[in-house]
Amino acid sequence: MVYLSHLINHIFINQPYDHDHTAKQAKPLFLQKTMTLISEQLLVELKRNGADYFASVPCKLLGDLIDLLEHDSTITHVPATREEEGLGLCAGAFLGGQTPVLVMQNTGVGTIVTSLFSLALFYNLPITMIISHRGTPGEKIGTQVPMSNAVKPLLDVVGIPYFPFNHHRDVKKVGRLVQHAQVAQRPVAALLDFDFWRSES
């Protein structure tokens, strides 16, 4: 399995996400299928629970999900230029009556804090945050680790409930998360680490 984990790391970490699909085609089919399948399940669960507006800032781990969002005509998807902008878009979508989801990497938690306080929490806005948790085991890029360690304490300080997603079966929890945001009247976050995207049980 050592060989397989190296291969997974190589594919998940070193392979650039590419909108023209050349990078994806370079992946062995079984891995491509795993990430795509989990992303599909994630989107199905989100939509089943009412999510219909998505703002996203890219991450390699979220590439397949963002690709699905881009091609899904039943929802609105806006690529945001940074996480704060995405939060503003989600706030507007909620005011208009939609159920918004912000898709982003955990590094963005560092730049979004002020607006989480003064917009999302101040106005009690239910926004589901799908956050890839980089810098967790499986990560190959050292600079991702410090922010990775700070994410949970930061969310604690801000007062955003978060839930680790570290097994692909956790995909089922995401629907309840959307509902929980409505009940809690505030943003709630899923932290999707590397293990979440693996197929082994």
Place this chain on the structure above:
Amino acid sequence: MSQYRRYELLQDLAPVMVDQALIVCNIGFPSQELYAIQDSPKNFYMLGSMGLSSSIGLGLAQTLAKKEAPQTVISIDGDGSVLMNLGTLSTIGNYAPSNYILLLVDNGAYGSTGDQPTHTSGKTDLAAIARAGGTAQVHVSHEAETVEVMKQCLSNAGPHVIVAKVSPGSPKLQPVPFDPGYIRDRFRFEIT
């Protein structure tokens, strides 16, 4: 002659836009001024999150654009605040629907913090950035000209970006006295 500031502009614009459109109003003095001139449940006053007025309005306009007779959304933003979220002009250029108007009140100053100059008082041209970001209908107007421009924008399909040039400075007013939950809920009841 007395100076024509954002306050005078909002006074002139109120009869054509307040209660006619959903307005997302920028943090600080702009919200205080709009509230003092003409409050409406259709006004959403931002009390924080500087820079996000255009984004909140865009998300709202996109949501409403799916409906049969979409309400128009006006985001009132400023030069200093849009410079804090400059990527928004590219997102608007690519994704703004026809019921969206961004009113950039450009007074060349960070008014709410003591009129420190912004880069638009130097070489920076927000209208050029808006155009380069992909918005076709960008209008530049000075002082009271903006009223006619706004009328045109409200009766012609957008998206529109208006760069409204005014002088810096603001009257002394009180903060908007509402609880954020109240601003949120009464605004949401206006969504049809």
